[in-house]
Amino acid sequence: GAGVSQSPSxxxxxxxxxxxxxxxxxSGHTALxxxxxxxxxxxxxxxxxxxxxxxxxxxxxxxxxxxxRTGGSVxxxxxQRTQQEDSAVYLCASGTGGETQYFGPxxxxxxx
Amino acid sequence: xxxxxxPDIHITVSEGASLELRCNYSYGATPYLFWYVQSPGxxxxxxxxxxxxxxxxxxxxxxxxxxxxxxxxxxxRKPSVHWSDAAEYFxxxxxxxxxxxxxxxxxTTLSVSS
Numbered sequence: 001g002a003g004v005s006q007s008p009s010x011x012x013x014x015x016x017x018x019x020x021x022x023x024x025x026x027s028g029h030t031a032l033x034x035x036x037x038x039x040x041x042x043x044x045x046x047x048x049x050x051x052x053x054x055x056x057x058x059x060x061x062x063x064x065x066x067x068x069r070t071g072g073s074v075x076x077x078x079x080q081r082t083q084q085e086d087s088a089v090y091l092c093a094s095g096t097g098g099e100t101q102y103f104g105p106x107x108x109x110x111x112x
Numbered sequence: 113x114x115x116x117x118x119p120d121i122h123i124t125v126s127e128g129a130s131l132e133l134r135c136n137y138s139y140g141a142t143p144y145l146f147w148y149v150q151s152p153g154x155x156x157x158x159x160x161x162x163x164x165x166x167x168x169x170x171x172x173x174x175x176x177x178x179x180x181x182x183x184x185x186x187x188x189r190k191p192s193v194h195w196s197d198a199a200e201y202f203x204x205x206x207x208x209x210x211x212x213x214x215x216x217x218x219x220t221t222l223s224v225s226s
Contacts, residue, residue, distance in 0.1 A: 043216035103156040
C-alpha cells in the first residue's frame with residue numbers, strides 16, 4: 001500500500017520567507033509526527049498529533065514553527081520568517097498510536 | 113531526561129564480516145527501543161523494536177538486537193554484512209510510552225569494504 005508521502009521533496013527559499021511543508025500519512029493512521037534532521041543536531045522531534053487530542057508541541061524550537069492537521073489526515077508544517085539555521089530535512093511519520101512509526105522520504109529545506 | 117548515545121560515528125566492516133553497532137540509553141522505566149536504518153536519500157526504515165518479553169529481538173534483513181537492562185544497552189548485530197547494508201543506523205527510545213515521540217541517537221554510519 002501507499003506509504004507516507006511528503007511534498008515538496010526539495011524547497012529552496014530566501015531568508016525571511018514563509019514555507020509550508022506537507023505530509024500525507026498512511027490512510028487510517030491516527031498518529032502523525034514531525035521531526036527535523038540536521039547535521040548539527042541530528043534527528044529532533046518537533047510535534048506529535050494523536051487523534052483528536054491536543055498536539056504535543058514540546059519539540060517546536062520557536063514560535064516561528066507551527067503545524068496543523070486537518071480532518072485527522074493531512075498535516076502542514078509552517079515555518080515563518082525562515083532563518084538559515086532552519087535548513088534541514090523535515091521528516092514526517094505516521095502510526096496507529098502503537099510502537100511503530102512509518103517515515104516519509106522527507107522534505108529537504110534550504111534557506112539562502 | 114531520556115537520551116540515546118551511539119558511541120561510534122563511523123564504522124567500516126568488510127563484506128561477510130560480523131557487525132555490532134552500539135547503543136546506550138537513559139530511561140527511568142522499561143524503555144521502548146528501536147533501530148532504524150537510513151540509506152542515502154531515503155527515509156527511515158524500521159529494522160526492529162523492543163518493548164517487552166524476550167530480550168533478543170529479530171528484525172528484517174537479518175539484523176538482531178539484544179536488550180541488556182543492566183548495561184542500559186540495545187546493541188544491533190548482524191552475523192554477515194552485505195555491501196547493501198552500507199547506510200546510517202539510528203537507535204531510538206520512545207519518550208514516554210509506545211506511540212509517543214522518539215528520541216534518536218546521533219547515528220552510526222556503516223561503510224562496507226570489499
